[in-house]
Structure formats: C-alpha cells, structure tokens
Amino acid sequence: MDREALAECVERIAANADRAAFAQLYLHFAPRVKGYLMRLGADAGLAEDLAQEVLLTVWRKAAHFDRRQSSVSTWLYTIARNRRIDVLRRERRPELDPEDPALVPAAPVAADVAMDQSRRDASLRAAIAELPAEQSELLRLAFYEGKSHSEIAVARALPLGTVKSRMRLAFNRLRRALEPTL
Amino acid sequence: MTPTHHPPLELLLDYAAGAIDPAAALIVQCHGAMCADCRAAIATFEAAGGALLDQLPPAALAPDGLSAMLARLDREGPPDRPEIAAPADPVIASLPGPLQPLAGQTLGRRPWRSLIAGVRALDLDLPGRAAGAVQILEIPAGRGVPRHGHGGRELSLVLSGAYADAGGRYGAGDLQIAGPGDTHRPIAESGDICRVLAVTDSAPRLTGLLGIAQKILGNFR
Numbered sequence: 001m002d003r004e005a006l007a008e009c010v011e012r013i014a015a016n017a018d019r020a021a022f023a024q025l026y027l028h029f030a031p032r033v034k035g036y037l038m039r040l041g042a043d044a045g046l047a048e049d050l051a052q053e054v055l056l057t058v059w060r061k062a063a064h065f066d067r068r069q070s071s072v073s074t075w076l077y078t079i080a081r082n083r084r085i086d087v088l089r090r091e092r093r094p095e096l097d098p099e100d101p102a103l104v105p106a107a108p109v110a111a112d113v114a115m116d117q118s119r120r121d122a123s124l125r126a127a128i129a130e131l132p133a134e135q136s137e138l139l140r141l142a143f144y145e146g147k148s149h150s151e152i153a154v155a156r157a158l159p160l161g162t163v164k165s166r167m168r169l170a171f172n173r174l175r176r177a178l179e180p181t182l
Numbered sequence: 183m184t185p186t187h188h189p190p191l192e193l194l195l196d197y198a199a200g201a202i203d204p205a206a207a208l209i210v211q212c213h214g215a216m217c218a219d220c221r222a223a224i225a226t227f228e229a230a231g232g233a234l235l236d237q238l239p240p241a242a243l244a245p246d247g248l249s250a251m252l253a254r255l256d257r258e259g260p261p262d263r264p265e266i267a268a269p270a271d272p273v274i275a276s277l278p279g280p281l282q283p284l285a286g287q288t289l290g291r292r293p294w295r296s297l298i299a300g301v302r303a304l305d306l307d308l309p310g311r312a313a314g315a316v317q318i319l320e321i322p323a324g325r326g327v328p329r330h331g332h333g334g335r336e337l338s339l340v341l342s343g344a345y346a347d348a349g350g351r352y353g354a355g356d357l358q359i360a361g362p363g364d365t366h367r368p369i370a371e372s373g374d375i376c377r378v379l380a381v382t383d384s385a386p387r388l389t390g391l392l393g394i395a396q397k398i399l400g401n402f403r
C-alpha cells in the first residue's frame with residue numbers, strides 16, 4: 001500500500017469507524033510493529049499484544065492523524081515508540097496509563113510549510129540509504145535496538161564525542177532531505 | 183519568545199528512538215511543544231524511525247491475530263471524537279499540551295502542596311516510574327530554593343515565568359540540565375509566576391529542586 005492509501009485508511013476510520021480500513025492497516029502494520037518490538041527485546045507474545053495495543057490506539061486516535069504533518073508510518077512509529085518507553089523499560093502497569101501525551105494535537109504546520117509528502121518520503125529514504133556506513137549503523141542501533149547514544153558509545157567502544165558528531169552529520173543529511181524544494 | 187536553552191541533539195535522538203525513560207521523554211515532549219526548532223528536529227528523527235519501521239521484515243502474526251484484534255475493537259467502541267475540551271483549571275490549561283492530561287489527572291487525585299515561602303509542588307504520577315521524581319514546582323517572584331547540590335541528573339524545564347541562577351537565565355521553554363555535583367540557587371524573576379517541570383533521574387539521594395521539596399515533605403508528613 002502506498003502512503004496515500006494508508007492515509008486514506010486512517011481518515012476513513014476517523015470519519016466512519018471503518019473496520020475494513022482498519023483491517024487493511026492492521027495487516028500492513030501489525031507484522032512490522034511486532035517485528036520492531038521483538039527486536040527491542042519483547043518476546044513474541046508480548047510483541048503481538050503490544051502491536052494490537054498500538055493498532056487499537058490508531059483506531060481510537062485516528063482523528064488526530066494529519067497527513068500534512070507526517071506519514072502514517074511515522075505516526076504509527078511514534079505510537080509504538082511511546083508504548084516502548086512506557087512498557088519495555090519498566091514494570092508494566094497498564095491500569096495507570098495516562099493519555100498518551102504524544103497524541104495531543106500538535107500546533108498545525110503552516111500551509112506553505114506543508115509540502116509534497118510523497119516526494120519528501122522518497123527523498124528521506126534515499127538519504128537513509130546513502131548514509132555513510134558508520135552513520136547508518138548509528139541510526140540502526142538507535143531505532144532498531146533502542147540504544148541511547150551513550151549505550152551506542154559503550155557497545156561500539158567509541159568516544160561519546162564520536163557518536164555525537166556522527167549523529168549530527170546524519171541529522172544534517174536527514175534534515176536536508178526533508179527540506180522543501182524551491 | 184523562543185527558548186534559548188535547548189536539549190542537546192543526542193537527547194532528541196534518544197527520545198525519537200525511545201531510548202529514554204518516561205520522565206525525560208515528558209520533558210522532551212514539553213520542550214518540543216514550546217520550541218519550533220526542536221519540534222522540527224524531533225520530527226526529522228521520527229520520520230527516519232517511520233522509514234526504518236517500513237523497511238523491517240514483517241514478523242509472522244499469530245494465526246488468530248486478526249480475529250483477536252477485531253474482537254478487541256468490538257470491546258473498544260467507536261473512535262474518540264477529535265475535539266478536546268479545554269481543562270477547567272486555569273493552571274492546567276496554561277501548561278504545554280503534552281503535560282495537560284497527566285497534570286489534570288494528578289490534580290483530580292491530590293492537591294498542590296505548599297512547601298516553603300509560597301513555593302508549591304504537584305507530584306506527578308508517571309505510570310510505573312520506578313525511581314526518581316517528576317514534579318511541577320511553582321515559585322513566586324523573588325523566591326527561590328536554597329543552594330543545593332545534585333545526587334543524580336536533574337532536568338528542569340521552565341513552563342512559565344523565568345528564573346536565574348549562576349548558570350544563567352532560564353525563561354519559558356528553556357531546559358536546564360544539572361549533573362551530579364552541580365550546585366545552584368535558582369531565584370524566580372518578577373513578572374509571571376515561575377512554573378518548572380522538574381525531573382530527577384533515579385539516584386540514591388535525591389537533591390536539587392525536587393530533592394529539597396521531598397526532604398521538606400518528608401519532614402512534614
């Protein structure tokens with residue numbers, strides 16, 4: 001499914017509580033979210049359960065999604081990431097979960113800042129693919145293994161300053177890829 | 183009114199990657215709500231997270247996954263309505279969006295507590311947080327907290343008003359990170375009442391803005 005089709009699914013959930021649209025999102029994302037959480041150390045059962053919770057949040061909060069601000073993949077990633085912060089790093093007490101703070105609507109982007117999201121996505125993917133190996137590894141350790149910058153320094157026996165400068169170089173490339181074309 | 187003291191970029195990456203504890207994540211979210219530059223930087227890292235999520239090989243789901251999911255949906259009811267009522271409490275309404283739900287829920291359970299000389303604190307229950315502390319401190323103009331040191335790392339985000347200490351001036355949206363061994367004596371400026379979201383990492387002895395508050399609370403409990 002392309003990004004426009006995915007965005008339409010979320011919008012159909014928000015507008016009509018559309019279960020068929022939800023099933024499409026589930027089939028696309030649940031296996032990826034499960035894989036993501038298993039990489040971060042959840043066993044298959046917990047990862048499946050959390051992936052369902054993430055998709056359930058998509059259902060409940062569909063009206064908060066704004067395709068001008070992010071892709072569905074990025075939005076879903078942030079929901080999964082927040083569940084990870086809440087659950088995998090500490091004891092599990094779901095009965096006390098507050099509203100997910102990341103789901104409070106953000107200030108809208110100005111219309112002239114909103115840009116062709118498909119082109120932006122492609123440009124970002126290309127930039128990630130073209131990162132120098134050490135910067136690419138840094139991002140993978142952060143996003144796929146959930147390591148903090150200081151944990152990365154320890155794991156790779158690198159000075160903290162080296163990790164920080166690689167991170168900044170990678171960030172500059174990503175930011176450039178996301179800049180509007182004039 | 184743009185913040186001048188920002189989280190370091192590596193803290194934004196740690197947040198975007200989820201490699202951060204819930205209290206520090208709350209601080210980063212609140213700073214992001216008050217700072218367009220950091221909000222954009224977080225969004226950049228998160229977009230990379232979204233792209234990397236897409237590239238993951240899909241894991242096999244349980245055979246009954248979809249039916250189990252749809253059964254949960256049945257119990258869940260329809261999606262939430264988009265509108266969010268503005269909080270009735272004016273202090274809660276003045277807080278950055280990411281803090282409002284937690285602060286509002288907390289205030290439903292317990293009141294603000296007076297500490298010293300007009301200083302008030304609201305202890306936030308961040309779910310499941312094992313150690314450390316998260317508080318909103320309210321410091322009237324001209325007041326401060328005694329000189330103190332830090333056992334662990336303390337993150338202080340100014341929500342409104344401003345304070346100054348030897349390290350500089352911190353206004354709305356500014357983040358001060360104090361490490362172990364730092365001592366400081368923040369004084370609130372005149373003008374808007376100074377509210378600070380303060381978080382300490384788990385540490386054997388809690389000091390800092392929060393530590394002071396906790397010691398005082400301990401004495402009066």
Ligand SMILES: [Zn+2]
Nearest residue numbers: 188189217220
């Ligand atoms: Zn900032």
